Amino acid sequence: MNLGSGIGSAIVNNGKLLRGSNNIIGEIGHIVIDPNGYPCDCGRKGCLQALHCINGLERRAGMPFAEMVTLAQRKDAGCRALLEQTADVLAMWIANMANLYNAPLAVVYGQMLDEWGEMFPLLEEKIGRYIWTPVKGNFAIKESQIPRDKLPVIAAASVVLTDALISNIDIAQTQ
Ligand SMILES: [Zn+2]
Numbered sequence: 001m002n003l004g005s006g007i008g009s010a011i012v013n014n015g016k017l018l019r020g021s022n023n024i025i026g027e028i029g030h031i032v033i034d035p036n037g038y039p040c041d042c043g044r045k046g047c048l049q050a051l052h053c054i055n056g057l058e059r060r061a062g063m064p065f066a067e068m069v070t071l072a073q074r075k076d077a078g079c080r081a082l083l084e085q086t087a088d089v090l091a092m093w094i095a096n097m098a099n100l101y102n103a104p105l106a107v108v109y110g111q112m113l114d115e116w117g118e119m120f121p122l123l124e125e126k127i128g129r130y131i132w133t134p135v136k137g138n139f140a141i142k143e144s145q146i147p148r149d150k151l152p153v154i155a156a157a158s159v160v161l162t163d164a165l166i167s168n169i170d171i172a173q174t175q
Contacts, residue, residue, distance in 0.1 A: 001028070001097075003090060003119070004110035007049040010155075011101065017159055028093060029053065048093060052086045054112055069116045086112075087119055091126030098139050099132045109144035109151060 001009040007029035011018045018025050029049030030042050037046025038056065050056050054065045061068050061082055072079040094106050113119045120143050127141060146154060 001094065001106060001108045002110045003053070003108055003112040005054045007053045007090070009097070013101075016162065028097065031093070033089070048089070052089050057082060057086060065112070066115055072116075083116060083118075084122070087122040088126050091123045092130045094123065094141065095127045095130035095132075098127075099135050102135055102138075104138050104140065106139075106141045107144050108141065109146070109148060111148070113143060114148060 001007070009026040009028045011026050020026075030040065030044075030047045032044065032046050033048050033051070034046035038050040038059075039045055040047035040050035051060070057068060058065055061079065063071075068079045068083065072083050094108070097103065098106060108120070108123065124141055128136070131139060144151065
């Protein structure tokens with residue numbers, strides 16, 4: 001899951017990237033969480049990322065994300081409340097996805113985690129409150145250790161390699 005200027009995710013099952021009927025599976029940023037909420041770039045109202053990505057937070061606070069983090073660290077109650085609310089809502093949706101897919105692992109990365117060091121431990125703690133007990137015992141959340149600027153290239157290459165490996169296996173099985 002990418003937590004940055006938008007919110008997106010990819011879902012991998014048995015080593016294979018799920019694509020969906022229109023190649024857009026995992027667009028969790030456009031899940032509507034408030035039908036009367038903030039307008040989203042997609043034209044609807046109240047999407048998760050309209051409120052809880054970096055762009056949404058900057059619009060709500062009227063300042064750059066880095067400044068919001070600095071103020072929160074200096075005990076500014078308003079900035080702190082906005083950031084903590086975002087960590088809470090994102091933790092709830094990561095837990096919802098884990099519940100829905102019975103997922104063993106969520107990997108998170110993105111500018112929000114890079115610029116706000118408290119984000120990851122807060123997510124870990126808050127997910128514990130939202131995850132369904134039968135899912136919880138087999139679930140972990142990790143922060144990606146791959147540098148963010150290299151991730152798109154590595155991810156794209158791994159999709160191509162996986163597709164090539166799978167198609168070779170399919171070919172081998174039909175021969
Ligand atoms: Zn949207």
